[in-house]
Amino acid sequence: MELQHWGHWQHPLVFNEDERSGDDCYGCLEPVFGPSYSCNECRDYLHHKSCVELPIGLHHPSHPNHPLILFDISTFLNENREEYDKFSKCNVCGEKSYEYSYCCYRCNFNIHFKCSCLSLTIQTEVHDHQLTRIWKLLKFTCDFCGKKGNLPYLCAQCDFGIHSRCAACPRRLKVYRHNHPLHLTPSLEVHQSDSPICRLCVRKVDTHWLYYCSRCNFAAHLYCAMLSWNWEHINLQELKGEQSTESKSEDTELHQSFDSEICKVIKTTLGEDETEIATEIKHFSHKHDLKLTYEIPNNTKCNGCVQSILSPFYGCTLCSFFLHKSCSKLPKIKRHPLDPHPLTLNYQQDSFSCVACAQTCNGLKYYCKKCKRDYSVLCILLPDALTHACHEHRLYLSKTNFKQKCSSCNSERYNVFRCSTCEFVLDFKCATLPQTTWYNQHEHPFTLRYTPEDDSGEYYCEICEEERDPKQWFYYCAECSFPAHRDCILGKKPNVKHHM
Structure with a gap:
């Protein structure tokens, strides 16, 4: 069964009764399991069956004066930045998102399609009574997070009002950046002299509630923890601290292991301390064997990380191909907080764009097969906690859904290193x-x-x-x-x- 979708007129979409990849839906950005539609030509164009069947037009009580039209906000990303900024923010939840939205162009009104589907009444884990949606644009202060908003869910019994996103907060969740589940906790119960720092965006938590691990003193904003790239959707009943620790240990071992698919030792010699030194290797990035070299040619760069070569290194004089010893030992599979999935080491002689630093690169890279994203090895080798000579305090990786300005070059990025003590920010380009x-x-x-x-x-x-x-x-x-x-x-x- 095929259909032509309004958002993808180039090719027909083909029905799949039981999709099992778990790749993200292009419409709602949630993993796809079960009935779906996809494009055989464009493999990343995948939808839930329900997202493909969304109505093109909608009459909605949040905007009764005009009909709303379904559209894809991502079409504005490269074509018209001004339009994207205007229509990416939802008038109901107040957040920006790439998911499909309904909009009224006459009034600059926009509502994420998931917000348009909110039930009139709900039961939530954060309140004991049933809550009722008020669709009128009613300004209020959320009794859960303490922030202002509109279009609340209200409890008539308690005079309790809450944002729709706050109402969706689970009591426990797991984020990729931390080893243990986080628990919904009142801010007052977190005993600190100052406001706790969110370990995901590295900003102060100034809401009434937060997600917290008391075992590790790990705090996170409600919405930071619930962002799609932070929230790890797993069965928390099966998660045990011991298993989690073991998993982390296995990852560490994996990162330090020597993979023969990446680098095969051809010849060795004994060093002064009787340790074996690989004097000739076969590396997957080059067709010839590479020999250990100590004499550095002028202004030579490593073909792996594209930085100035340091002695000793491996080289092929026939091709002027050079590789740091450390670059030759990079693991085949690596995890990094920049991406929720395992990354695979590749070599690309042609240029690619690194997602982290937004620079044109070539050489060795780490690739996410699921997200189809490239990362330079320089960016992936940076830890999530960084000590840099430019700043007196330690810097921490901050991943947000809004851009932050680098204190060095003034560029704006979503992924930066941020100081928890002051407002200093460093992007990946400057950090590397x-x-x-x-x-x-x-x-x-x-x-x-x-x-x-x-x-x-x-x-x-x-x-x-x-x-x-x-x-x-x-x-x-x-x-x-x-x-x-x-x-x-x-x-x-x-x-x-x-x-x-």
């Missing part, structure tokens, strides 16, 4: 900048600097001779008093190595 690097035939190395080299008030780049912003990071050769823009030293595409 090399601390020292070389430039063309310059005889000395350049060091990354975070503050101006002097108090002259006049700052210029010695390469392009243009003025420098003293608030921006730059590279500096102290031997020659030679300052330069980051891009002038590294180039416009520093994570791409051009092949001979």
